[in-house]
Amino acid sequence: MSVCDCAIVMLAHCGAEFTRHNFAQLLGGADLPRELFLVDNGSTDETAALFADSIPRFAAAGVKVTTWRNAENKGCSLARNEAWAKVTAPYTVLIDSDACVRTRDWLSRFLAHFAARPQLGILGPKLVYPYLPHKIQCAGVGISRLGRVSFRGRGADREDPRYAEYWPTWSLISACWMMRTDLRESVGYLDELFHPVQYEDLDLCLRARLAGYEVAYTPDIEMYHFEGITTASFGQDEYKTNIARNSLKFRGKWHHVFPRFPDDLPAEEYRWLRRAELGLRPELDLAYA
Secondary structure, three states: OOOEEEEEEEEOOOHHHHHHHHHHHHHHHOOEEEEEEEEEEEEOOOHHHHOOOOHHHHHOOOOOEEEEEEEOOOHHHHHHHHHOOOOOEEEEEEEOOOEEEOOOHHHHHHHHHHHHHEEEEEEEEEEEOOOOOOOOEEEOOEEEEOEEEEEEOOOOOOOHHHHHEEEOOEEEOOOEEEEOOOHHHHOOOOOOOOOOOOHHHHHHHHHHHHOOOOEEEEEEEEEEEEEOOOHHHHOOHHHHHHHHHHHHHHHHHHHOOHOOOOOOHHHHHHOOOHHEEEEOOOOEEEOOO
């Protein structure tokens, strides 16, 4: 197992069952980060005990672990920013606690892309559902001229050739991505305008693009993502309210940029597809690629 010169920042707010999968896949992969920041963002379940049990395993593998517990859920932007500010490695991975490694050497592959592309600022993987046949959940993000956000490739076969190429884009979701740590100096941190969650990641990507960085999707790194577990911890009513409220903030902030975007994004990319619509089997499958 190699230790890569990067950091991982992961928040957990309840959902210990999914965090357990996350840790198992990290520890079973070929790569680990030099730094790992684990933030218990006000959890009320067994997350604290899970952290305490897992930290020695990461430390034994050569990872410098920094962890703390917030007395309350500070929201995504603020809690991630507090961890990102402490990173000393040149690259930072943001990952949700409900995302899991599928490509064993994922960190090495991320770093190879950054080494080959000096202007690359943020890179996202292919996100797939953790149930067979592992259809695509998100292969980069599209934004329409009206500011509507779509998940490219949603529901397509994992090996669909349309999503098998490196793809520069304007935006990604931060369920998992690697970014240059020094974006915090050149572009700024996640905008806490979008408290507690939703659209803060899209906003950072747009700022990076306008600052001259490349933002891109790559198909050669795959991650499982349960989808919605992290944000659902706020409760369904609050979750829907957050989306509506922060969508308005996002459109208000970036309406002058939207005319650059296409107006013919596929309708299915806007939809939240249910498991039955996707034809996914009920059994969980987190095998490595």
